[in-house]
Amino acid sequence: QVQLQESGPGLVKPSGTLSLTCAVSGDSISSSDWWGWVRQPPGKGLEWIGEIYHSGSTNYNPSLQSRVTISLDKSKTQFSLRLSSVTAADTALYYCARAHFSVSTWCFDYWGQGTLVTVSS
Amino acid sequence: DIQMTQSPSSLSASVGDRVTITCRASQSISSDLNWYQQKPGKVPKLLIYAASSLQSGVPSRFSGSGSGTDFTLTISSLQPEDFATYYCQQSYSTPRTFGQGTKVEIK
Numbered sequence A: 001q002v003q004l005q006e007s008g009p010g011l012v013k014p015s016g017t018l019s020l021t022c023a024v025s026g027d028s029i030s031s032s033d034w035w036g037w038v039r040q041p042p043g044k045g046l047e048w049i050g051e052i053y054h055s056g057s058t059n060y061n062p063s064l065q066s067r068v069t070i071s072l073d074k075s076k077t078q079f080s081l082r083l084s085s086v087t088a089a090d091t092a093l094y095y096c097a098r099a100h101f102s103v104s105t106w107c108f109d110y111w112g113q114g115t116l117v118t119v120s121s
Numbered sequence B: 001d002i003q004m005t006q007s008p009s010s011l012s013a014s015v016g017d018r019v020t021i022t023c024r025a026s027q028s029i030s031s032d033l034n035w036y037q038q039k040p041g042k043v044p045k046l047l048i049y050a051a052s053s054l055q056s057g058v059p060s061r062f063s064g065s066g067s068g069t070d071f072t073l074t075i076s077s078l079q080p081e082d083f084a085t086y087y088c089q090q091s092y093s094t095p096r097t098f099g100q101g102t103k104v105e106i107k
Helices: none
Strands: A003-007 A018-025 A034-040 A047-053 A058-060 A068-073 A078-083 A092-102 A105-111 A115-119 B004-007 B010-013 B019-025 B033-038 B045-049 B062-067 B070-075 B085-090 B102-106
Touching (some): A047 A078, A047 A092, A058 A068, B004 B085, B045 B062
Antiparallel strands (some): A068 A078
């Protein structure tokens, strides 16, 4: 059973950097999957942030691209999200998820429980 | 970016009703369309992938159809546990955008 678990500070100051880690178990982070981040502001919908492949290849949402970095730590079977220059608009529940290739397309089949990050002074 | 538009944004239905939710892409996405269910305070759950394939463990009352730009999620007979918000997501290209969600409420 694949499990993902987010961790990181729940409070970040404006203009600071949000840093989260997702620990993966039950699957190799070097498998043929993408590992992604999705966020959800309180009471709002889902926003795709970006993803990383085991080769280190990344894709980012253009709306965040200048501020976001996703990296992989194979030795620790985890991947990370960094979002710089945060504002209150970045306050959200952040999920990590596995994007698996099924039939003919990629889909998020396993998700972490989510971690709430609040941007406030 | 490919924009995903769901309709309606919300609906009220009764147990046993047939419910249909529509998702429209701003350009053709072939069959690269997924559906997720999210209950309040819970993690999104994959229901349908590749437009019409049912995820393992998902009840057969859920079905998906469509290709190109127009897709539908159908619940054949709404059950109490189906009251939730449903999101479509395109996986044709990055960013892999989500629809704004459709909230299914109890009538």
